[in-house]
Amino acid sequence: MLAQLWEDRPDVEAMDRFAFETAVVELAGNVVQHGSSATAIVCTLGVTVDEVSLRALLVDTADPPGIDSGPREMPDVLAESGRGLALIHALVTTFEYERSASRNVWSLCKDRSAAAE
Template structure:
């Protein structure tokens, strides 16, 4: 499989994570060799990330995002760039909160599902990157 790269631009409102789900369906259709478990883990992490951006960064004016997903024989990666203000985000290895906590699971869940989660602020944009290596075919 050669590298497959696809882009999606979406704004919330009116878009929501359904746009990301539909977009990922096109990625999976173009990359049928990616195992179901790898797809599920990566998609869950990416949907959680997009959901967090939409929920916490949209503010009164909304947020526009550019999502780029790359897939090849070595793994999956995604970059999500958003127009929201800087959020003072500090990434570190996070533990899941206890089961009664009402929030705080997002970053911990993403970190559990991918090999790498990065955040940086570039040119007045938030840039989130996730990657997950895929095992070699048997």
């Protein structure tokens, strides 16, 4: 999906691609690894790019995550976990979560860098 997006949008700067893709992969990985439900978990992911930003919307049917998705600092260098959400916050402009209609709705937005002149 993202490889096709970058092929369709070669105007997106490499560092923007890297930051956005890393955040999307980290978020999806967290949902897969930490999501729980009495039934199968279904995830949908949509991504869009315009002249101003890169956006991702991930919706899943897992139980509410029971964590604070707000900004946080990186854990201690010796910590074995806890870097995922901090990393996502560091890579994107906005990272939001809401519970809506029995679904977890995660949204990422990364403002695009100005193109090199």
